[in-house]
Amino acid sequence: xxxxxxxxxxxxxxxxxxxxxxxxxxxxxxxxxxxxxxxxxxxxxxxxxxxxxxxxxxxxxxxxxxxxxxxxxxxxxxxxxxxxxxxxxxxxxxxxxxxxxxxxxxxxxxxxxxxxxxxxxxxxxxxxxxxxxxxxxxxxxxxxxxxxxxxxxxxxxxxxxxxx
Numbered sequence: 001x002x003x004x005x006x007x008x009x010x011x012x013x014x015x016x017x018x019x020x021x022x023x024x025x026x027x028x029x030x031x032x033x034x035x036x037x038x039x040x041x042x043x044x045x046x047x048x049x050x051x052x053x054x055x056x057x058x059x060x061x062x063x064x065x066x067x068x069x070x071x072x073x074x075x076x077x078x079x080x081x082x083x084x085x086x087x088x089x090x091x092x093x094x095x096x097x098x099x100x101x102x103x104x105x106x107x108x109x110x111x112x113x114x115x116x117x118x119x120x121x122x123x124x125x126x127x128x129x130x131x132x133x134x135x136x137x138x139x140x141x142x143x144x145x146x147x148x149x150x151x152x153x154x155x156x157x158x159x160x161x162x163x164x
Contacts, residue, residue, distance in 0.1 A: 046137065048138055050130045051128075052128060053128055057125065077145075083107065084106065086105070086107070087105040087140060088101060090119060091137065095134070101120065103115065
């Protein structure tokens with residue numbers, strides 16, 4: 001009878017150990033899944049700062065050239081003589097493409113729509129880098145709308161006044 005009790009106790013101890021090991025393996029497995037989920041979230045996160053911030057290819061001077069070449073003043077914008085700065089917000093993706101355009105501030109009169117149109121044409125930027133890897137970074141950039149209007153005497157728009 002003592003042997004049977006020892007066997008039962010030994011079997012119970014092994015069962016408990018096996019149960020603990022199974023529980024430990026299950027916990028480790030769940031922890032690994034949680035870490036993978038965190039890594040997935042982390043890689044898809046949008047950062048506000050990075051070790052190396054995104055930049056327009058060629059730097060600020062090339063950014064100004066790009067804007068100058070691509071911004072078109074519409075007839076309505078000319079008639080209303082709208083000028084000012086549009087502040088754009090967008091995400092520079094890991095591959096350098098721009099997405100999620102949002103106008104933070106602008107003078108109106110068609111400038112915000114034009115700013116979005118031009119930024120959608122932008123070439124790929126150099127992406128932001130964090131811990132040696134490209135990351136998604138939310139970025140803000142100004143777009144200045146200035147137009148050299150003709151002297152009203154020579155302007156054939158509706159603001160021309162003639163003295164008779």
